[in-house]
Amino acid sequence: MKTTNPYNRNTKRYAKPFSLALLLSLMSLPVWAQNNAQGITFSKDIMPILQDNCQECHRPQGQGPMSFMTYEEVRPWAPLIQYKVVNRQMPPWHIDRTIGIQQFKNDRSLSDEEVRIISDWVNAGAPEGNSADLPPTREFADSGEWSIGEPDVVVTWEYNVPAVGADLFGDIYSTDLIGKFSEGRYIKAIQTRAADDASRRVVHHALSYASSDNNRNNPEEDQFLVEYASGKSAEIYPDNSGVLLPPDSEVRLSYHMHPVGVETNAKIELGIVFHPEGYDPEYRRWSKQLAQRQSLLDIPGGEIVRTDGYVYFHTNTTITAFQPHMHGLGSYQCLELIYPTQGPTAKTETISCAHWDYNWHTIYNYADDVAPLVPAGTVAHLISYFDNTASNPGNHDARNWTGDGGRTIDEMSFAWLGWYSMTDEQYIAELERRKNLQNESETEIAFIGE
Ligand code: HEC
Structure with a gap:
């Protein structure tokens, strides 16, 4: 067995990210690095990388804690950005790049070259460059957009989480799919999400299941659909496979919420994209x-x-x-x-x-x-x-x-x-x-x- 020792990557543990990043940016650079960094500017080189890889979350109403839409917004964060991208903590994609399979459908990591460009730019003092070099501002659809595309059906649940108390566990049922289709349909893509920031704070996880005979007494017979937990991304099935959703199912949400000090009406949504009616994929997926x-x-x-x-x-x-x-x-x-x-x-x-x-x-x-x-x-x-x-x-x-x-x-x-x-x-x-x-x-x- 090939083994790997995760604790070699001590850099992952950061107590004081600023001090390390600051140290990096203050260190005098070898000549080759200075040459490398020459000419790298925010307008020309950095903005396109941020547009493609960061702004989806780092923008007003995005899920990131700060916006990276302009030079003024980005500049104060330059050292921390360098730290986060060099240590591959951002964009969030934590697969170990030194072992195992490396090709994924939803890889959102930066290339080594992009990491080098960002790092060199910060080392060079994070220059803005000529604003005429800026690419057009990237426009985003509103943050309600689903990453699986427009769902064919959306199931919703609401749950009132009190301000204080112990963790809450249980099941709630939705009848949103009853009467929607008369035959089983294969699911092509599926995504659950907490509907807004307040909900995200209180929902620890939420698992959804199809309860086909509307039989609430035998939950262990339900068909598992998908799990939500913080930062969860969408599940993409291979084209020739699907998860079978029986007709007239209630959808059970097995939840775990935790009070966070303010009373919160948690909203959870499940979006489903189906294969076309009558389509029978080669493989049934689990x-x-x-x-x-x-x-x-x-x-x-x-x-x-x-x-x-x-x-x-x-x-x-x-x-x-x-x-x-x-x-x-x-x-x-x-x-x-x-x-x-x-x-x-x-x-x-x-x-x-x-x-x-x-x-x-x-x-x-x-x-x-x-x-x-x-x-x-x-x-x-x-x-x-x-x-x-x-x-x-x-x-x-x-x-x-x-x-x-x-x-x-x-x-x-x-x-x-x-x-x-x-x-x-x-x-x-x-x-x-x-x-x-x-x-x-x-x-x-x-x-x-x-
Ligand atoms: C999928 C959404 C998403 C993407 C894409 C993303 N971020 Fe983030 N980022 C977050 C969230 C949420 C946090 C706060 C939680 C955390 O640190 O994990 C964060 C935190 C950070 C922080 C640390 C803030 C702090 O105070 O600790 C930095 C710096 C950062 N991101 C930079 C970037 C950069 C640079 C990119 C692109 C190369 C990027 N992020 C891409 C969502 C994202």
């Missing part, structure tokens, strides 16, 4: 919490703890998405596959590792040509790290012992995986297709399961 920790979590104050979870694949499978899940102490998670072969062909493979920041429940949607192909009998092994030391910015008090539990201040360890099962014929055909792809191009394609 999404579940998998590879739960083997033993109860035991995370003493001041310590770093690792835990392991496993899941067995009974059928040939394509994994379409990976989304780590931990709470505030989580720092890093890896998904490894242990293939069902022995002797000289025995093989394990780390397919993805991601740094963890509780603000960002990012789902990593694998590009179709590299999505892990898993032969029946494979065991997925999930490795999670929890950092209960004071250097973890997500840690409220490093003196506290922390263990399993559902509250925000407890810990969890599992991954959301999206996947579909394949027959032997489908599996072999896909393996062949990927081999041909690899022959055609020199690019490296994941060949898992050989």
